[in-house]
Amino acid sequence: MKKVLLLAGLALAVVSAAHAKSGGAGTAQARATALTRIQATKARLDEGQYLKVKQLNIRMFSEMEDLKVRFAADPAILDERLAVAQVRYEIELTAIMRPAQLAMFQESRNSMTALSAPAH
Template identity: 90%
Template sequence: MKKVLLLAGLAIALVSAAHAKSGGDASATAQARATALTRIQAEKARLDEGQYLKVKQLNIRMFSEMEDLKTRFAADLAILDERLAVAQVRYEMELTSIMRPAQLAMFQKSRNTMTALSTSR
């Protein structure tokens, strides 16, 4: 779970930096962030075109939901953390349902090697 959150955090950080330069609105930001993340996921898991489109829509929904939650619960960080964790679990379940087992294994392996929490030495 920590690895998933770390990966999502890294993706958000990268896209947020790009957003800060562009100064776009929330919808355009979610689109750009989703596109960037989906490209990485498609490369790592070798998604086909149909899967790419489904994952991109999932990523757009995830980023939009995250922004909404951050706005709604900015005053209560405990509730924000809880709601973000629930959204992350739901995202992971939907992502798992889109990918085939071999793709999911490739994606998990590449994600594990990208994080500082990886146990491979």
Template identity: 60%
Template sequence: MKKITLLVALLLVLQGVSQADERSEGTGLQARATALTRSIADKAHLDEGQIVRVKQLNLRMLTEIEELKARFVADPTLLDQRLAQAQAQYENNLTALLRPTQLALFQQNRANMTALGQH
């Protein structure tokens, strides 16, 4: 009986550690999305509604990048292609959210911004 109780306790601990890892990764993506959004908002002078939509877009893009990296880890060529497609889709969605003057500011400052971060 002691062995079963110990095994159940061990499984519960491992499950808790696994869930904590998942939450911290999500928090990391949230922090990166927030930082990227703040950078874009500062450079392109976004209004509050745009900030919310851009943050959602950034979070979706960062999540997709992480999923692509995990899915295509064994095929760097395909990974590069899929990342390029994701980046193109992101830029299309982002430019659709920006007004012409904001788009011009964003494009001028794009070299200083990075969506992927140092990770």
């Protein structure tokens, strides 16, 4: 569960950084576009996959924003619902990518996670 939340946080951090760099509006659409571009580069998505992943990312960001508003008063439920949404997102993303693309994407994500992990 912690790994899923870490990956969700990492994805949001990457998108936030890209968003801050672009200076664009904070919409789910803009953040989804930024994340999709990164994913397309890392996993070498074709045009059809790019469109599917972008729609998935828009839904994910919209759902996350909705959950944050609805469960702002209850952090435990918010964390649980965000984790469920993240797992559903991972399953749908996995269904869109071919195995080789998924391997490239996960390798890239794991290297980013390793870079952000605290040293022991």
